[in-house]
Amino acid sequence: MEHLLALELFLSPDDPRDCAVLAVALVAFWGCCRLGELTIPSRLAFDRRRHVAMAPQPVFKSLPCGIESALFTIPFGKVEKESGARILLTGRNLLCPVCALRRHLNLNSRMPDNTPLFAYATTDEGWMPMTKSAFLGRCKEAWDPLRLSRMSGHSFHIGGATELLLAGVLPETVAAQGRWRSLAFLLYWRRLEDLLPLTISKSYDKSRIAMLKSDFDAYRVHNNLPADFPDSLVA
Structure with missing residues (x-):
């Protein structure tokens, strides 16, 4: 939790890349996902048969008790293989994965349907996929100044x-x-x-x-x- 709090404080809420990084971190943590299920191994390695895409978009719901949820499907899981899996997220008061995912999608709303779910907009009107190495590198930038231990x-x-x-x-x-x-x-x-x-x-x-x-x-x-x-x- 200390690592996630430090990451949230370090990242800019108005930066497309940082919003994508925080969304990956909180979805992976509270959704108990493996990073390889949310990110791609390299910039040119995106495969819709194995990697979750922008379309169809996650489904957001407000429960009668006031709690929000988000649901999306990954096409390939470590355990399920090609059967894929449904990832269900529940809203929280602190470090909320639903809020982070919604903000990422709002800030990166012009992404084409055939891009990775956690792709983000760049300054040249283009976009970049979220690779595992880029994600962990940004986390390292947040944690190293605080001398927090590295997380795999x-x-x-x-x-x-x-x-x-x-x-x-x-x-x-x-x-x-x-x-x-x-x-x-x-x-x-x-x-x-x-x-x-x-x-x-x-x-x-x-x-x-x-x-x-x-x-x-x-x-x-x-x-x-x-x-x-x-x-x-x-x-």
Whole structure:
């Protein structure tokens, strides 16, 4: 969360590229997405069969409770392959992915339909795709002056899941959001279990770790998963 707050403060809300960067960061984090599902590997590598495009546009809705949501489909996922996946985002008071996505689309509204979803306008009336390296490079510019640790692309996927779990979201819901298979998600928890006491945010009560352990025990039983794994799997 510290990295995301620093990034939001550093980026300009009126700059097309910065709005795209913040949208990618918050969508990846709260949507538990892999960066490769939102960005493209290089400027000339865009393929609509594998990369999410501007059209069809994400669908924004206001729920009866006043919360906003956004929904879009990626054509290719690490787990789902060509079946693709639906990415559902829920509005938040702080670091809102729905607001960031909406602002990006408004500021970059003249993008052609066949451009990547997170492409952004340039000063010469053209546009640029958001590559993974360009995204991480801009993040680095925000974090290095503050001496924040570097985050890999995988950190957004894992970090969002961890934050949701600590906030009390059930493992089944987080696994569905991050599109983990049940065994893979339990293995992720086993790796995380030893690190949480050292890295847990001060904003959470330490008792939440004990509650998480209980939640994951129930998750394991519900999915008929073993209590113990070979060291080669957990390592």
